[in-house]
Amino acid sequence: MQPVVPLVVPQLRTITVGGALAGVGIEASAFRHGLVHETVASFDVLTGNGRLLHCTPEGEHRALFFGFPNSYGTLGYALRVQVRTQPARAFVALEHRRYRSATDCLEAIARSCEAPDSDYLDGVAFAPDDLVLTRGHFTDAAPWTSDYGGEQVYHRSLRERERDFLTTHDYLWRWDTDWFWCSRHFGAQHPLVRRLLGRERLNSATWQRWMRWNSRWGLTRAWQRLWGRHPESVIQDVDIPLPRAAEFLDFLKREVGIWPVWLCPIRAAPATPRWTLYALQPGVPHLNFGFWDVILDRQAQPPGWHNRRIEAEVTRLGGRKSLYSECWYTEAEFWALHDRPAYRALKAAYDPGSALGDLYAKCTARGGRG
Ligand SMILES: Cc1cc2nc3c(=O)[nH]c(=O)nc-3n(C[C@H](O)[C@H](O)[C@H](O)COP(=O)(O)OP(=O)(O)OC[C@H]3O[C@@H](n4cnc5c(N)ncnc54)[C@H](O)[C@@H]3O)c2cc1C
Incomplete structure (x- = not known):
């Protein structure tokens, strides 16, 4: 039997298909097939009001099918997802x-x-x-x-x-072994450290656990403060229309200075269907920029200073950003980018008691996440 592989497999082993659908998943095949949600044929979802629904592009719950990507679990929880595959070779x-x-x-x-x-x-x-x-x-x-x-x-x-x-x-x-290149923060790109850790610990699950532990106890933050530096975590994953990608690269060079940056092209999205909460400009290929680091300032800046400037530039260039990133939008800015009336209609239909919370509150620092 011919082996197959999902059309788009997000690079990190910890990412589940449900998480990639409710968030936004991407990989190096996106220039052919689009984002993970564009490769989904159907899914079963447990909604906020306790119904178990089957969602397809043409079915009764098509509004939920197209509204689910980028809803981050605030409309329902995907229990079973059917994705399209392609033949794989060895x-x-x-x-x-x-x-x-x-x-x-x-x-x-x-x-x-x-x-x-x-x-x-x-x-x-x-x-x-x-x-x-x-x-x-x-x-x-x-x-x-x-x-x-x-x-x-x-x-x-x-x-x-x-x-x-x-x-x-x-x-x-x-990209999983070294969480792209982020394992360097733990000294884990040194051959001796790699040998000591062993293959079973060289993976994104380890780095993610260590990073969460570090941010819970504020170790790096305290260490940097000791040296008079003010750290700001910049975890960003943004999609920029390809014709404007050079401007974004210039901005990164001028204003951010985080390198390396992961680049992943995304095919031009057709005008229909429209993905309610993640509508990229139709007919235009996009380029995903992923950059994850800490910026150290000599002077204290207002909270989210660098992240806010990145958000403003993404908006200026007509791009979008994944909501797992550091998000500092005001509520007005956020809903100017995400279709609020459509989201409200979906909430009313599938989570009328708001058991699953609100997207803005869940995903942004100002809304409560930070
Ligand atoms: C450092 C870093 C690097 C990343 N790099 C990539 C990358 O290279 N490629 C890529 O595609 N993505 C990347 N991501 C983003 C990732 O795809 C999304 O954050 C995705 O939502 C994570 O899926 P998860 O299964 O780990 O979900 P979790 O992290 O467990 O959850 C994320 C959110 O989705 C919701 N959720 C999870 N499962 C479901 C479900 N079944 N139904 C409804 N809601 C659900 C949760 O409630 C939560 O709000 C990266 C994220 C980080 C933090």
Whole structure:
């Protein structure tokens, strides 16, 4: 029997299909297939008022089908999700192409979105003038395979080799071992530390646990304060219309200074259907920028200072951001970006007693999350 793989598999092993549907899931196949929710055929949902409903694009509950992505569990809980799949092969052959010019790199992305030339496409901006695009092709045979689940670090390989081969399994989880590059905060990219930790601990679940523990006890914050620095956590995941991506890169260079940045192209969304709470500009490919770090300031800034500026720039460029990111929108800003009347209608139909809470309150610092 031909093995298959979901059309879009978010890179981190901890991400569930329900979480990727209720949030917004992405991976290097998004330039062909769109975001995770665009690959969902149907799902069963337990609503806030205790009903178990089957949602499809054409069925009675189609409003919930199209309103569920980006609702983060405030309309109901998905219990069973049916996703579309594609035939898989045993290996993925990788080609890493390095660019010294962001313009050249963005032009290559635009060409690939117009006429997909591989099965997978993502990139990393290590610096404004050091970008790598990686194309992945399914293949039945490989002359060798690399292993980035132990001592070797995947993101380093992007600048060290032009070709590589991974088993399809290892390709899908290539970013999990080091949580992209965030494991560096725990010293875990040193060979000795990797050996001591062992393969079973090198994964996003470990880093996530440690990060939560650190933020609960405020260790890094206290340490930085000791040195007169004011840290602000900047965890951002934003989708920018591709024609404006160069402006966003300039902004990152000028105002943010976090590198590396993960780049993941998303195919142009058709005008219909419209995803109520995550409507990207139709007919325009987008580029996802993922960047996760702490900015250290010498001077104290108002809470959310850097995150607020990023939000304003995303809005200026006509983009969107995932709500798992640090969110500092005011309520008015938030609902100017998310269709409030449609959300209210969905709440009235599926969670009339608001047992599951409100999206703004759940996802934003000002609404209560922070
Ligand atoms: C550091 C970091 C990196 C990330 N990188 C990526 C990435 O590379 N690619 C990507 O696609 N995504 C990425 N994400 C985002 C991730 O896809 C979303 O946050 C997603 O919602 C997480 O799914 P989860 O299963 O882990 O859900 P959880 O984190 O457990 O929950 C997230 C939210 O979704 C709700 N939820 C969870 N399951 C369900 C369900 N079955 N039905 C309804 N609501 C539900 C929860 O109530 C909660 O509000 C990243 C997130 C972080 C924090």
